[in-house]
Amino acid sequence: xxxxxxxxxxxxxxxxxxxxxxxxxxxxxxxxxxxxxxxxxxxxxxxxxxxxxxxxxxxxxxxxxxxxxxxxxxxxxxxxxxxxxxxxxxxxxxxxxxxxxxxxxxxxxxxxxxxxxxxxxxxxxxxxxxxxxxxxxxxxxxxxxxxxxxxxxxxxxxxxxxxxxxxxxxxxxxxxxxxxxxx
Amino acid sequence: xxxxxxxxxxxxxxxxxxxxxxxxxxxxxxxxxxxxxxxxxxxxxxxxxxxxxxxxxxxxxxxxxxxxxxxxxxxxxxxxxxxxxxxxxxxxxxxxxxxxxxxxxxxxxxxxxxxxxxxxxxxxxxxxxxxxxxxxxxxxxxxxxxxxxxxxxxxxxxxxxxxxxxxxxxxxxxxxxxxxxxxxxxxxxxxxxxxxxxxxxxxxxxxxxxxxxxxxxxxxxxxxxxxxxxxxxxxxxxxxxxxxxxxxxxxxxxxxxxxxxxxxxxxxxxxxxxxxxxxxxxxxxxxxxxxxxxx
Ligand code: FES
Ligand code: FES
Numbered sequence: 001x002x003x004x005x006x007x008x009x010x011x012x013x014x015x016x017x018x019x020x021x022x023x024x025x026x027x028x029x030x031x032x033x034x035x036x037x038x039x040x041x042x043x044x045x046x047x048x049x050x051x052x053x054x055x056x057x058x059x060x061x062x063x064x065x066x067x068x069x070x071x072x073x074x075x076x077x078x079x080x081x082x083x084x085x086x087x088x089x090x091x092x093x094x095x096x097x098x099x100x101x102x103x104x105x106x107x108x109x110x111x112x113x114x115x116x117x118x119x120x121x122x123x124x125x126x127x128x129x130x131x132x133x134x135x136x137x138x139x140x141x142x143x144x145x146x147x148x149x150x151x152x153x154x155x156x157x158x159x160x161x162x163x164x165x166x167x168x169x170x171x172x173x174x175x176x177x178x179x180x181x182x183x
Numbered sequence: 184x185x186x187x188x189x190x191x192x193x194x195x196x197x198x199x200x201x202x203x204x205x206x207x208x209x210x211x212x213x214x215x216x217x218x219x220x221x222x223x224x225x226x227x228x229x230x231x232x233x234x235x236x237x238x239x240x241x242x243x244x245x246x247x248x249x250x251x252x253x254x255x256x257x258x259x260x261x262x263x264x265x266x267x268x269x270x271x272x273x274x275x276x277x278x279x280x281x282x283x284x285x286x287x288x289x290x291x292x293x294x295x296x297x298x299x300x301x302x303x304x305x306x307x308x309x310x311x312x313x314x315x316x317x318x319x320x321x322x323x324x325x326x327x328x329x330x331x332x333x334x335x336x337x338x339x340x341x342x343x344x345x346x347x348x349x350x351x352x353x354x355x356x357x358x359x360x361x362x363x364x365x366x367x368x369x370x371x372x373x374x375x376x377x378x379x380x381x382x383x384x385x386x387x388x389x390x391x392x393x394x395x396x397x398x399x400x401x402x403x404x405x406x407x408x409x410x411x412x413x414x415x416x417x418x419x420x421x422x423x424x425x426x427x428x429x430x431x432x433x434x435x436x437x438x439x440x441x442x443x444x445x446x447x448x449x450x451x452x453x454x455x456x457x458x459x460x461x462x463x464x465x466x467x468x469x470x471x472x473x474x475x476x477x478x
Contacts, residue, residue, distance in 0.1 A: 004190060023190045026219075046220045048375065053287055059261065062287045065219045067185075069192065070236050114286070135374035136285030 010071045013081030021068040028052045030068035039079035039109040050137035053110035054078050060114045079109040092116050092154050099150040103141035111137050115151045119158045186228040193235050200323045202233045204346035209233045213296040216288050241350055244268045252354040256295025275364030279310045282368045285375045295349045301339040308409040310366050310383040312401030315358045322347035335408035361387050363471035367460045379448045380404045382460035386468040395419050405440035405457055412439035424469055426478040433461040
């Protein structure tokens with residue numbers, strides 16, 4: 001089969017772009033190789049680890065199991081889009097640092113994008129809901145607790161609940177789930 | 184880069200059907216959470232695909248002229264769960280598809296793909312079975328409707344003919360009116376796992392809420408394809424809402440299901456949990472319907 005190419009038009013991190021892609025590329029291929037947005041990580045490339053997560057039209061997707069040609073007309077955000085013009089970190093990125101939620105950092109771009117979606121939803125999720133919302137990401141280093149705390153604190157701060165945010169964990173505000181055989 | 188032979192991108196439903204007829208060897212690609220992974224694994228490597236993902240006319244939930252709930256085949260799981268029509272009339276479907284994979288999988292996975300792959304463990308399948316869903320299938324010759332009981336031919340094979348794609352899933356009014364349903368997924372982990380067995384029950388109670396007017400129960404992974412438990416249903420319809428009747432109903436499902444041993448779980452475990460799930464799910468339905476179980 002001769003090679004097939006297509007021009008894709010989309011908005012990435014607020015900028016409109018036009019990119020020629022091989023139709024066999026995944027969105028992760030296009031973002032990393034063509035656009036050099038290397039915050040997008042490839043862990044498993046089969047939709048299990050969440051390292052390649054990007055936000056498409058407001059929702060988190062695994063860019064490794066998303067064809068680049070499907071990006072046509074979409075609005076896409078990668079981690080690069082979260083920092084300010086001078087490279088300033090967003091509050092959710094800073095919270096990951098402050099809480100020790102990053103070790104090797106491979107899972108962090110994906111985790112932070114999902115967290116960004118969570119904290120911008122304007123909803124106060126329960127601990128169980130937060131765990132479920134974060135469940136599409138694997139982290140082999142941190143044991144998740146620090147990540148969970150970073151997300152919960154930032155969510156509370158976004159809702160103006162600064163005192164509660166400071167109390168997370170130190171006063172047992174985090175409820176731990178009962179193991180349940182049935183959901 | 185995926186090992187794809189040729190990718191035929193459909194621009195309309197009609198175009199998709201034509202492409203499938205012109206390229207009989209090509210397979211349909213919707214959200215890709217199964218298909219793209221199988222290309223990666225090598226199982227579908229080098230094959231040709233008709234890509235229907237960009238057909239936005241196949242997205243969304245509405246009530247049609249016949250008062251059916253109409254779910255476009257490409258509607259993602261996450262959008263089904265959030266949809267106000269689903270929440271109002273068939274909330275259990277939104278809950279069931281909210282147990283598929285993880286959040287990012289639910290953003291890409293489509294209800295059409297979940298029912299066209301013919302897999303018994305699909306989280307939507309037992310609920311659609313239990314609500315007598317109707318598959319709307321479109322081909323170059325026009326549209327036909329297939330009741331879900333005739334849809335599954337055997338494991339991994341559904342009633343789709345050459346040049347056809349599934350375009351919507353319909354839930355008739357008679358099926359959803361005054362019905363309350365509950366789905367239980369038994370799996371080893373709370374996320375990113377496939378059901379060991381899934382059970383979906385819905386009930387319609389009599390006006391005075393003393394008897395079961397109509398009970399329907401569907402299972403995934405209790406047979407090679409999703410199934411109902413007709414003996415159990417027949418037994419309980421018209422009966423009073425008592426603990427004893429629920430117990431007999433739950434045990435009777437064993438006459439209708441035929442689970443197998445697999446690496447995920449043994450037949451004996453699946454039979455056991457099928458009974459427990461029937462009991463728990465029907466009780467939850469009674470509660471949702473505002474009734475009470477007399478022990
Ligand atoms: S690399 Fe995409 S989910 Fe793992
Ligand atoms: S920090 Fe290493 S995988 Fe999460």
